Amino acid sequence: MLFPLILFLAFVSGYLLPWWAACILAFAAAFFFGKTSGPSFWSGFAGFGLAWIALALLKSFPNEHILATRVAHLFHLPNWLLLLAVTALIGALAGGMSALSGVLVKRVFEK
């Protein structure tokens, strides 16, 4: 339940809002729908990671990855796929932590 919701929010907000706005949305989603800390973290982690991969690829495929390849070389990475992995990992960490925070804050208010 939480995972598809975060995935959806992270993906759609990518077209409208700055990236950190999705962290607040993930926090809110976990606050209302999260149950336990582990699964919430992983929902945020995977939701963000996948949304970022999808958003990046939607830009990068029509570009034949020429920009991603150049930027990968700029950061001394051998190819653009690794750059995509780094991107996804960073997004996933932010998403995971946001969702975890959401569910932990919710617990504070639970009886």
Add this chain to the structure above:
Amino acid sequence: MKIFKAFISVAITVALIWAMQTKFGDIPPVGAFLNPATGFWQNAESKNIEPSGSLKLKGLQGKVTIQYDENRIPHIFAENDHDLYYAQGYITAQERLWQMDIQTRSAAGRLSEVVGAKALELDRYHRRMGMVYGAENTLRGMMKDPVMKVVINAYAEGVNAYIHQLSPRHYPIEFKLLNYAPEEWKPINSAFLLKLMSETLSGGSNELAMTNVLNKFGAKVTSDLFPDYPTREDPIIPAGTKWDFKPLPIPQPPASFKAQMVAGMQTKDRVEGIGSNNWAISGSKTATGFPILANDPHLDLTYPSIWYQVQLSAPGVNVYGVSLPGAPCIVIGYNQKISWGVTNVDADILDWYQIKFKDGSKNEYWYNNKWNKVTKRIEVIKVLGQQPIVDTVLYTVHGPVVYDNAGIASEDRKNVPVGNALRWVAHDESDEFKTFYLLNRGKNYADYREALRYFSAPAQNFVFASADNDIAITPNGKLPLKYKDQGKFIMDGSDPANDWHGFIPYEQNPTVKNPPRGFVSSANQSSTDQTYPYYINWQFAPYERGKRINDRLGAMQKATIDSMRVLQTDSYSIRAQDLLPAMLNNLDASKLDDTQLAALKELKSWNKDYSPNSIGASIFATWSNRFYRLTWNDSFNDKKTLLNIPTMDRTEELLIKDPNSIWFDDKRTPVKETAADVLSRSFNSTIDELTRTHGKLGTGWAWGKVRPFEVRHLAKLAGFGSGNFESSGTSSTINALSEGHGPSWRMVVQMGPQTKGYGILPGGQSGNPGSFFYDDMLQTWKDGKLKELLFLNSATEKSPRIKTTLTLSK
């Protein structure tokens, strides 16, 4: 416990988000940069291009149609001048905003604002040498001209119209990397670009190094080793051309200058020619019977390309060519009636004056037999992450004192004399873009001559061809009226006799129209022979490229676009032709080992062409360079004092006429060496060096491998450049690729009833590394080919090459 856990988790999350939005050192903020919503992924342009689009822009007066061709070159059709330059500004900013920002920032001494203290030295230098002062003066000049005021302001409005609607996710990638936002474009920025060009092309000086030579060796040796005219020359204005004007009285040098020069016959760092070429041949020598014009200006080759191609059309003008991103009009190009191009003149328009201050407060200086007050100009340099630096620059009657004490002098700028004021034409009020505005609309030779009057700095050799069969060339700009050798050395700033004595009247700048030989050309060499009454400079770029061009054009009949294309990419070395026989004559082959003999054989059979697979070219380039350095190092390489080194031209003459000259003797050894010894040593070290770095004599020694070339990103970002490739040519050949410099635009125009242009950029139209148009023309450029340029006669003309139509309206 629950509260504690929640608190820790929220704290970590907030810290993480903060860290992802923050720049650490040179690493961009990772979250801001990598996230796909607003980060760099947004800069990836799609291969699919929209065939049409329309935009509403409030600042426009009418409708503007822009046709983009297959290389994303815009063809702009407007209903009036204002809209034309507004659209040029808008469209250029769309492709090149970061380049425009960083170049003008650099000129304005404002890099530290965005990159921090590491740019402080450069910013300080640009402020102190008067770049801002000069740009303010030029802006004033342009704003006084009602026509140019409209042009410059409309261009700025257009750039700003683009910036205002730009959201952070669409900022060019370099802004994201450096983590700053585009700012409002100001009309003065166009003037800053001129100052940058002046700095590149006339901002070097070797007066300090020459003064040091004079002090060390005396005037006799100095005149002998640094003559005022080269041994070998083939001047721009053909030798023997008559001067049909009555010159102004030539100023006399003051007694102190003569004393300096006569006393026992006892004062610039200048780069020897970056190298540009241009020429025009008369209809009598072409296949069509109409003139052909060619130009390849050489500059640092970078991504984004220095130039931006565009066609500009409005009532009264329809012109095609290249523009400087950040400035209105076409700089090099053609319309249906005329074509023109430029190379650098190498005129001495920058001089140093020794200043005597009254006391340590430096409030007054001695000039014209009295104490005069300095004017202080405060420069505030903002620095990222630091308090702003406030710098006071002292201005004298001559200009700014660049470094007033040794404490602020830069280690990287040893050629800037401490305690000297700088006099530079680029400081003066001027209106250079007017020249281009008029040339863009020019119809004939008279229009060309009129346009040149407005050009101040950096002085350029303006080549010209028209559909009515005129060709011409004019080394042109605001050239100071000087006594002979004025400014060859540092001058005494207290004596008004050392001031510039006005300027050479524009109509008396050297010029030639339809010379009998049937062509005109320039390659930065001496403007004239020694009969020209005025002093322009004592030293110009070496003559080799000019000579090769003139040899080839002289022999050419029924020339075509293709003959011109081949000549632009010619890499035959006149230097090798002049120098190699003398080097070989003086080399004793009996002392050589097998490898050295094999290399010698290779060199002897070399066709003197710097082609990528030539082994001889690598041997000759290394050997002649080592020979040159070995000849002069003992006397001219002084760690404490900067000394100018005699030219290659002078070295050649010594080798040929005086191989036993004392200059070949290495003063550090007890024996007396001759040219033969220097040649032998340098030959041996050449073969050792090539063997060590490129393996055994063989294909590894090919010129293309020994001297790889790369078009690098303007900020030298890894991965954003072209990567190394093999190429022909060197600085003394027509295709003068050397140390990152090269032909930044190649253009050939066939005049006629239907004028046709051909051209190529070493890169592309887009400044976005994520665009297919970032480097789409490089391969054609590398292949030495040109593209036929699409010249549209109207906004509605059809062409299969048009890929996108963009309509702008109010």
